[in-house]
Amino acid sequence: MPQPLNGLVILDLTQARGGPFAALSLGELGAKVIKVERPGTGDAGRAVPPFKSGKSALFAAQNHGKASIALDLRSETDRTTFERLLARADVLLENFRPGALERLGYGWEALHAAYPGLIYGALSGFGQTGPEATRPGYSGIAAARAGQMGQGRTGQAEVAGLYLAQGVLAALYDRSTTGRGRRVDVSLLDTEFALLGPAFAAAAAGSKTPEEGAPPPFAPVETLEAADGAFVLAAASDKLFEKLCIALALPLSEDPRFARPEARCANARLLKRLIEAVTLEQTRSHWLQKLTAAGIPAAPIQSLDQAMKDPQLLARTMVVDVLDRNGRKAHLAPGNPIKISGAEDRSARGPAPDLDGNRGEVLRWLDEA
């Protein structure tokens, strides 16, 4: 029996970690994944240390089995090729800044009109909507904003549930053509292991672990002290690092110790100290304003109570009411982080059931069949 997503074609324009991992997880279930990369450097993940056999160990672990074609979406010839690919694809994945693909003429509205069956999957730092949609994101920044920092390990049991849901959906897709069900078998141990990310890649490449003093996979991605408290900053790409040097008036972007990603990772401790020597001079809000204006991902470290009032999270309906049986607000729950076009993003949910609380209703529904 084939893999459940056999025959499915994914056009993957994403780079770094989250997007390529989404495409990988669909590829692992049988989909054909074609990476569409920018000519020259391609996926930024290709530059993430450590390297083994001349390739990034993390890139190898998260992009195996995919095909790659380099296309310049501003060149007429390459646009023609891209459009021929779109006509054959089931799914387009992208993690550009919201609006970037639209400016190239490939936004959701235009693509949906031209290819009505195409599914468009977008991953971004803050979402396609809300006051901060177009800000650059990074997972450490999102964690600081979301109130995750200082909470220790959270959501691990839930992630195993996400894998289970994904397997079930792949089986449902398969059933739509075969009519046959499948068993999906997911374990806590396997899912914990599958999500080791850069730590796995480092161990697999024979590098030291972070506790043993190994360089981080991205730098600078740091919690930094300002005059009145800490904030989080992520400027891992050459372009962002250059902007950071300008914003801090630190002439390091052509310094050989810091000019390229791998060098910055190898000298991350020194780099953090040089940056902090500047950030300590001014307040946190001074730096957040300045860095944000310069387009550099940065965020305050929020408590969970602060996160629950965060304007971007509220604009994304990420705090929803759970009503009781009388329609009164009784509890809060996180909203649905999967926003799907055409489906209402509700701000309230029905109650969690009492034990056996729907027996009559369920039995009546069975009788209706």
Next chain:
Amino acid sequence: MPQPLNGLVILDLTQARGGPFAALSLGELGAKVIKVERPGTGDAGRAVPPFKSGKSALFAAQNHGKASIALDLRSETDRTTFERLLARADVLLENFRPGALERLGYGWEALHAAYPGLIYGALSGFGQTGPEATRPGYSGIAAARAGQMGQGRTGQAEVAGLYLAQGVLAALYDRSTTGRGRRVDVSLLDTEFALLGPAFAAAAAGSKTPEEGAPPPFAPVETLEAADGAFVLAAASDKLFEKLCIALALPLSEDPRFARPEARCANARLLKRLIEAVTLEQTRSHWLQKLTAAGIPAAPIQSLDQAMKDPQLLARTMVVDVLDRNGRKAHLAPGNPIKISGAEDRSARGPAPDLDGNRGEVLRWLDEA
């Protein structure tokens, strides 16, 4: 336009966190979720503190919008009702110990024969296969075994990718009847927030956060010192706690400070000390053997290098080779944690592509159409 999973019926036999979260995430996309609970106490998640409006805040946040029916799967009448539900369901979810549902006559083979279109989703501590399949699991135990502890925060960017993949699969399911694509919009910020789990529930119920000294949501779930090192133990249910008291010869299971889950959480610090006073007397391997024999989830804290050689993870094909273009082993990658019946669980993967390395092949494939 309706939610993408509208019309889908999920029979949810899971309890605690991971399983109910899987059902919730499908329910949030439009599926009808019917919880089938054990009469009397129901889902163990109902007993997780803190409580608000008389209900567990975590249970409310992870089970809203579901229906509940209590069925005793050993009673003839209830079995008849359960089988009528199976005949109407698209998906069955369960997180019993592997083999438990089979002993009731509802294992995968029997169900697949009777209901060929049913999808069977199983979540467990260690998987349905491998030498330790039938051991009880818990997410903290899995993390310790998988080499996650001491790695700091890992896999957060990847989790956003899982949500994106899930949204894409839901849209594909929807497209199989409508023919129409959808846009799926997922952000790092929203996904970090959605996975706060017990910390969100505590904040939503107005409780202190863990850093402020709030009781844990489950106890005892601890890293404990033995005479020669630390190990992890999880005995959050009354039944497991009773077994633990017997294994440690600690007469606490009828002590009012520890007899019920909420009391154990409120007195977790004291409880940890009383348990550690016993575990410190013997070696780690002594306790792991003894606790495992008693059926209590416990595990050594493994380094990532140890995890990569763990017999259960190897038996589950969770370390796979990434080959180079000449078919030689070049890298390692985590395997696919979604094991699907009928689909081969391969021990090697093709190479990660060179930039633009498949141009000719992709263009030929386009010409074939």
